[in-house]
Amino acid sequence: MNILIIEDEARIARRIERMLSNIFEGEETSIQLADSLEEGLLSIKERQIDLLFLDLNLNGKDGFDILESVVSESFHTIIISAYKEKAIRAYEYGVLDFVPKPFDEDRLSRACQRITKKQEKKNQLKFLAIKKKGKHLLIKAEDILFIKGAGIYTEIYLKNATREIHSKSLESLNMILPSNFERIHKSYLVDMNQAKGIISEPGSKYSLELQNGEILPVGRTKIKELTKRWFS
Numbered sequence: 616m617n618i619l620i621i622e623d624e625a626r627i628a629r630r631i632e633r634m635l636s637n638i639f640e641g642e643e644t645s646i647q648l649a650d651s652l653e654e655g656l657l658s659i660k661e662r663q664i665d666l667l668f669l670d671l672n673l674n675g676k677d678g679f680d681i682l683e684s685v686v687s688e689s690f691h692t693i694i695i696s697a698y699k700e701k702a703i704r705a706y707e708y709g710v711l712d713f714v715p716k717p718f719d720e721d722r723l724s725r726a727c728q729r730i731t732k733k734q735e736k737k738n739q740l741k742f743l744a745i746k747k748k749g750k751h752l753l754i755k756a757e758d759i760l761f762i763k764g765a766g767i768y769t770e771i772y773l774k775n776a777t778r779e780i781h782s783k784s785l786e787s788l789n790m791i792l793p794s795n796f797e798r799i800h801k802s803y804l805v806d807m808n809q810a811k812g813i814i815s816e817p818g819s820k821y822s823l824e825l826q827n828g829e830i831l832p833v834g835r836t837k838i839k840e841l842t843k844r845w846f847s
Contacts, residue, residue, distance in 0.1 A: 618646045620668045621655035621678075622695070627716075631668060631695065634720045638727050652676055656684075664690050666730065671696040671705075682708050684751045687744035689767065689782040691790070693726050707741040709791045729790065740793055743771065745779050754779065761831060762788060762796075762804040774809075774827075799823055799841060800834045807845050813838070 618635060622628040628648050635646055647662075649655035652673050658664070667690055671678035678696070685692050686709040694705045697716040705713050712726040742753040754771065763770045764785035771779040781788065789798055797807045805823060813833065814822040821833040823841075833841060 616642060616644045616666060617662065617664045618644060618666045618668070619649065619655065619658055619664045620646065621649045621652065621673065622668070622670045623650045623673045624670075625650065627670075627695075631723070634723050635668075635727070637720060638724045650674075652678070652681055656681060659685065659688070666690055666727075667692045668695055669693070671698055671701055679704070679708075682710070683744050683753065684746075686710065687746050687751050687782060689784070689787070691730060691787065709740050709743060711791060740791055743781065743788075743792075745771070745781050747779065752779075756793060759796075759806055760809055760825065760827070760829070761806065764802040797841065797845070799837055800832050803831050805831060810845060813842060813846060 616639060620628055620631050622631065628650065632646050632648065635644070647658055649658050655669075667685060669678050669682070669685070669692055671694060678694070682692070682705070691711040694710050694713045695716060695718065696713070699715045702713040702715070711729050714722055714726050740756050743756060743759065745752050745754060754773070758773050758775070760772045760774050762785065763772065767784055769781045769783060769785050769788060771781055773779065785802065785804060789796070789804055792804065795806055795808050796804050799805050805825070809825050809827070811824045811826050814824055814830070816822060819835065821835070821838045823831045823833050825831070
């Protein structure tokens with residue numbers, strides 16, 4: 616796993632590095648440090664990373680200035696900050712977790728476990744950032760109808776009948792989207808508030824009908840849980 620830490624206080628950066636070395640002990644892990652937004656952005660451009668740890672106050676600069684761009688990338692972002700009042704806003708932008716300072720190794724470990732273990736979703740996400748024509752745009756989560764997996768990318772289908780491309784995988788988006796988004800199939804995430812009902816087809820096949828008439832496949836292993844949670 617390639618990890619980048621953007622933190623301007625060298626003492627804290629080295630402490631995070633030591634903790635992560637312990638947390639990921641036995642795994643092939645590369646950890647890089649950057650002490651400014653500029654150096655961090657350069658590192659992101661030059662190397663592929665899997666996980667970013669970002670402070671929100673870097674030499675007086677606001678980390679939110681780059682948060683919109685980094686959350687549109689394929690990797691996950693975990694905020695480490697003393698500004699606890701900014702946690703909700705950070706979740707709204709789609710970060711994986713917010714670790715308040717001061718913190719210990721146990722709290723940092725729980726944040727890292729969100730990558731590999733299924734945990735309760737955060738419901739605060741309001742925007743999904745995408746890259747389009749060299750710019751970063753924010754899509755309201757409430758405007759998303761469903762999401763389709765397309766290899767390492769995903770296709771975002773909106774209620775206005777347009778489609779956008781996101782760099783994160785379906786699995787990664789499932790970790791940060793609100794709880795009304797359900798994985799109904801290996802290739803589909805759906806806003807269940809837009810669901811109309813389950814369609815049973817010959818051969819034990821099932822589909823989900825959306826309120827706009829769209830028909831999407833439902834995985835056989837998902838049908839029981841889906842019916843119980845949303846249609847019982």
